[in-house]
Amino acid sequence: MPTRLLRSPLSALRLWLLVALALCAFAQAALAGSAELEQGIALIKTNKYDQVEEGVTLVASSRDPRAVGLLAALQDSDLYLRKADGRLFIATRSDAGYDLIDPLTQAPAGTAGKRDLKRIRINNRLRSQLRTAVATLNLTHPEASVRLAAVNEMLDRLDADSLALLRDLAGDEKNAEVRAGMTAAIALADLNADEPARRIEALDQLEGNLHPAVQGGIQRLLDREQDEAVRATAERVLEGLQFKRDLYGFAETLFFGLSLGSVLVLAAIGLAITFGVMGVINMAHGELIMLGAYTTYIVQQLMPEHIGLALFLAIPAAFVVSGAVGILIERGVIRFLYGRPLETLLATFGISLILQQLVRTLISPQNVPVANPDWMSGSWQINSVLSLTMNRMYIIAFCLIVFTALYLVMRRTSLGLQVRAVSQNRAMARAMGVRSARVDALTFGLGSGIAGVAGVALSQLTNVGPNLGQSYIIDSFMVVVFGGVGNLWGTLVAGMSLGVVNKILEPWAGAVLAKILVLIFIILFIQKRPRGLFPQKGRAAEG
Amino acid sequence: MTKTKRFASASALAAALSFGITALANAADTIKVGILHSLSGTMAISETTLKDTMLMLIDEQNKKGGLLGKQLEAVVVDPASNWPLFAEKARELIEKDKVAAVFGCWTSVSRKSVLPVFEELNGLLxxxxxxxxxxSSKNVFYTGAAPNQQAIPAVDYLMDDLEVKRWVLAGTDYVYPRTTNKILEAYLKSKGVAEEDIMINYTPFGHSDWQSIVSEIKKFGSAGKKTAVVSTINGDANVPFYKELGNQGLSSEDIPVVAFSVGEEELSGIDTKPLVGHLAAWNYFMSVDTPENEAFIDTWHGFIKNDDRVTNDPMEAHYIGFNLWTQAVEKAGSTDTDKVVEAIIGLETPNLTGGKAVMLKNHHITKPVLIGEIQDDGQFAVVWETDAEVPGDAWSDFLPGSKDIVADWTPPISCGNYNSVTKKCSGQNY
Structure with a gap:
């Protein structure tokens, strides 16, 4: 019933092209490599998926050193056809249009307007073909790191040609790491060898190699292997791999848990001040986080050229914006409602709705795009199994920095001292000359400002939209209540442990059930210890 | 949990107060059209655009001289992403405003909520x-895709063209993904896919921490067989999902993700670099090059006064639905529900992808199925499409309970769930 629409051959054009190419090839038989390159380029210029595919094969098999640049550009969708003369260029966006580079010589080739060029389209099949092709060509790259990446890339997609090439190259390879990679690739291919002894030898070489292709290869070998000795070796190697995998898997889960935990701590720590220390149930806390995220967006819009710098500037900006809104809320509404928690709850909930709708009306009901700087994307590859994503590592570090800063403010500054004094005994603090109204406003501003800073961090992980705050408000209260009201350490420990527990439960219970289980656990825990993990001691706790 | 519920009803109340009182117009000489889309709350992100689309279509129709010599008048209400409020608003539209037809709803749960109202009051949705x-309800016309017009062809494409052997069915935890995945699971098994080659995963609405799930998918996909993810993940949970895929180094060549809920509108809010090459299955893409589509996009940009706004699949569905309705009203010479329901069956109208949409006896329409690859400008490049329109099938052939059931609203059957084996219409109205 369905057909491959875009793969339908344009027979006439294609035939003509092939004839032309054949003639061309005949004429230049002496220069076989460069002729293949030329033919390949001609096919790529057709901009039809199946012909580009043939073209890429030809360009790759030319083994011409100039081919890598061309194929890499095609892989990144940077290869364009100039409509006027049908030449290929690598084009990068500039203010006026495009800057052109010649794909073979890599020399600058002037500029072009936006409408002068047509991009060479690629699809997934081509992308995967290009990856292998570029990797094959990169096996002889002067940089050892590029060669290593190329070998790892090719490990599970070796054909006879590239295997032969690898065998040639492995002997001359100077870099130990790259040589080990090449040996592994050859060993992986040798799993298919006819003699059992060679298969066992290959298995021995693969022992402890965590590349996913290795496990798949050995698994496939086990499925068809008849020879008992080979089977035994394969099973032993596989078991060793599995053990290592489990070990790293556990480390990974721990990392996931800590990173989820630090998100929880960031979202909750502002609340730990306003709710924990001041006792205000602030339902608009989530919206203060949202305002911080929107501030990041606006700062980025103001300086689109410097996304990374904008992110750093957004931290103080978000602190000021959310802090100011927080002080406004405190002075305008909450101060009239101290001691009446139910009214505070309703009033702040109303404020949260107002803030949400305000953002919807003023900015957009749609989510807004907040860009990630390049250093936030990607991951730190420790080995083939364990890789830690960069953005999560920054979030963990950021969370610890914010926590430390806040802790120092509360413990080492006079503001912190006054806050603690007022929260422990308002009347006595006032008698000692503390202006409690001012302290209330500043404390609330501090808690709100920290919520804004959390918003900057969350903008890098999740969607920035009017509903951002709602998804964190329940989690935040959960963390603060679990940790013990009025205790920063409690918030940190509670957030981190809830994160880890959630991530340990998630693989076997599913994301939905894991959340429910955590909630039930907290409810039971609160029944046993109503004051949370770290109950506040002293007179305030009684009241 | 009760807290959330209380918030929801509070917000509903607020919304009802602010939006409930809509134009009390001098009714007699206009035909009223109800628009039932959330303009606030979670679903506002998707539904606001559809409200604007309807306003545009009604505006265009009025410029052409209206319908049956009368002008059309839009009645906009805001059900505020609150499912029970949808039913109240629907009742208000039909009883109080006396609208001739209602265009609306997005989530299945909102449709299920208004369904009894439309059947009780004999309205049109x-x-x-x-x-x-x-x-399949007598009072509802389904202009969006049924599973056989989106999910099944997409799986066929992955199986035949990308030679996928191992499947991850990932979805948000509610009725649409659960039913779709049940159908897909049955379909995959009927094609000989083994139990252990299918992984099913559900996440809550708005899930944002995808680390462990993506890591599971990665492990699942490293078993040496080509793996793909069929995603019924809804709304904005997709963004962190794709970001995590990118960060953990899973590219679209390794493990392609084909999504059923990610369209141009969803992509317009995000940085699409990590998504390039992933797939989506729809019945319409903004990038489709036809004169009808070009005209539609131009009208849309003119109406919304912003050339950066995108068009998407549900907008086309409203375009088709609205055109079929106006045709049916003209044919019947009346806006009376029973006459329109009878007249509309078999009518056809051009869709925006160069084909025709025909209203079928089961109240679904014919649609082409397109698979597109996400590009870095947030648009889709079509990589595959069915060679003809696929008729929508209300009752899936791959679920044991619904295999024998057909919907046919023409005599002599006139039933939404007629069992073709026992020759009986079930007691339900739909």
Missing amino acids: FYPVQYEGEE
Whole structure:
């Protein structure tokens, strides 16, 4: 019933092209490599998926050193056809249009307007073909790191040609790491060898190699292997791999848990001040986080050229914006409602709705795009199994920095001292000359400002939209209540442990059930210890 | 949990107060059209655009001289992403405003909520979003895709063209993904896919921490067989999902993700670099090059006064639904529900992808199925499409309970769930 629409051959054009190419090839038989390159380029210029595919094969098999640049550009969708003369260029966006580079010589080739060029389209099949092709060509790259990446890339997609090439190259390879990679690739291919002894030898070489292709290869070998000795070796190697995998898997889960935990701590720590220390149930806390995220967006819009710098500037900006809104809320509404928690709850909930709708009306009901700087994307590859994503590592570090800063403010500054004094005994603090109204406003501003800073961090992980705050408000209260009201350490420990527990439960219970289980656990825990993990001691706790 | 519920009803109340009182117009000489889309709350992100689309279509129709010599008048209400409020608003539209037809709803749960109201009051609803099927009501016309017009062809494409052997069915935890995945699971098994080659995973609405799930998918995909993810993940949970895929180094060549709920509108809010090459299955893409589509996009940009706004699949569904309705009203010479329901069956109208949409006896329409690859400008490049329109099938052939059931609203059957084996219409109205 369905057909491959875009793969339908344009027979006439294609035939003509092939004839032309054949003639061309005949004429230049002496220069076989460069002729293949030329033919390949001609096919790529057709901009039809199946012909580009043939073209890429030809360009790759030319083994011409100039081919890598061309194929890499095609892989990144940077290869364009100039409509006027049908030449290929690598084009990068500039203010006026495009800057052109010649794909073979890599020399600058002037500029072009936006409408002068047509991009060479690629699809997934081509992308995967290009990856292998570029990797094959990169096996002889002067940089050892590029060669290593190329070998790892090719490990599970070796054909006879590239295997032969690898065998040639492995002997001359100077870099130990790259040589080990090449040996592994050859060993992986040798799993298919006819003699059992060679298969066992290959298995021995693969022992402890965590590349996913290795496990798949050995698994496939086990499925068809008849020879008992080979089977035994394969099973032993596989078991060793599995053990290592489990070990790293556990480390990974721990990392996931800590990173989820630090998100929880960031979202909750502002609340730990306003709710924990001041006792205000602030339902608009989530919206203060949202305002911080929107501030990041606006700062980025103001300086689109410097996304990374904008992110750093957004931290103080978000602190000021959310802090100011927080002080406004405190002075305008909450101060009239101290001691009446139910009214505070309703009033702040109303404020949260107002803030949400305000953002919807003023900015957009749609989510807004907040860009990630390049250093936030990607991951730190420790080995083939364990890789830690960069953005999560920054979030963990950021969370610890914010926590430390806040802790120092509360413990080492006079503001912190006054806050603690007022929260422990308002009347006595006032008698000692503390202006409690001012302290209330500043404390609330501090808690709100920290919520804004959390918003900057969350903008890098999740969607920035009017509903951002709602998804964190329940989690935040959960963390603060679990940790013990009025205790920063409690918030940190509670957030981190809830994160880890959630991530340990998630693989076997599913994301939905894991959340429910955590909630039930907290409810039971609160029944046993109503004051949370770290109950506040002293007179305030009684009241 | 009760807290959330209380918030929800509070917000509903607020919304009802602010939006409930809509134009009390001098009715007699206009035909009223109800628009039932959330303008606030979670679903506002998707539904606001559909409200604007309807306003545009009505505006265009009025410029052409209206309908039956009368002007059309839009009645906009805001059900505020609150499912029970949808039913109240629907009742208000039909009873108080006396609208001739209602265009609205997005989520399946909102449709299920208004369904009894439309059947009780004999109203007309045009529902524009792809859904899980297993339903056919006399009073509802489904202009979005049924599973056989989106999910099944997409799986066929992955199986035949990309030679996928191992499947991850990932979805948000509610009725549409659960039913769709049940159908897909049955379909995959009927094609000989083994139990251990299918992984099913559900996440809550708005899930944002995808680390462990993506890591599971990565492990699942490293078993040496080509793996793909079929995603019924809804709304904005997709963004962190794709970001995590990118960060953990899973590219679209390794493990392609084909999504049923990610369209141009969803992509317009995000940085699409990490998504390039992933797939989506729809019945319409903004990038489709036809004169009808070009005209539609131009009208849309003119109406919304912003050339950066995108068009998407549910907008096309409203376009088709609205045109079929106006045709049916003209044919029947009246806006009376029973006459329109009778007149509309078999009518056809051009869709925006160069084909025709025909209203079928089961109240679904014919649609082409397109698979597109996400590009770095947030648009889709079509990589595959069916060679003809696929008729929508209300009751899936791959679920044991619904295999024998057909929907046919023409005499002599006139039933939404007629069992072709026992020759009986079930007691339900839908």
